[in-house]
Amino acid sequence: MMFPIEDTAVNTVSHLIQLSVAPVFLIAGVGAILGVLSQRLARITDRIERLNIKINQTVSDEGQNRRATDVSAETSTSLKRQRHYLQIRAKNMNVAILFCILTGLLVASVIMILFLSSFFAFDGGLLIASLFILGMGAFMTSMSLFIREIFMATYFMQRAQDK
Template structure:
């Protein structure tokens, strides 16, 4: 076989290998969409509460609104952490794809680098999902404490 044909076939295998990480990037992008939506809802709710807080003269209502604002702030912090870790994970997955091609083009042995980037990406993604789970727990705890649906009986 001609050397160019072998090189093209080898490049085709590299492209096939790079497809899995690209699908992972798509999944991370979907996660970022979910996180963005949750953060937007938190932000909208915080703006509404801020307007109510500034217009209210009732101290009891102000205390209630302040508690809910604190809960929203905690939730937004977890979303921020999850968002940051997801983006860093996606960047590392992009680096994996890039290193795959660089290692093929320059015939370098970058297996340890590839593995390290991929493991770090997965660890960041795990932490991002844990932060999202913590935010969901905070949201449901707020509902149970009566901040939301307080007039609805069990």
């Protein structure tokens, strides 16, 4: 053998890889959730852009000395209210994405500290547990914001149908 490797070193690395598999799968799951959150944010942003076009058309119609009816003023107010509501939803999704990314960073830190504590022979147990708990807290916050956004969307649809 050209480079002798101690059995204990191989066993240690092998054990560390086994320990890091679950957090790696968690990071993969967080990545999938990020895709869902980003897609939802993109749809909200597209709707805001379409509303902005409609609002600008309404304002320009009123500005061209056309007779502004109560209907167009009411429509303009309704469109602005919808845009405001969508902006709140977009902000909510941005914060959810932030916490989801924070989850990924914290879980990746857990894996890093796991390896570092073994290679540099320090007890990282408390740090690993703390980072993992913070990561799960960030993930719970992200999922709470996601379900809040879903409820907001559903509420808005029901309210629009009731009118």
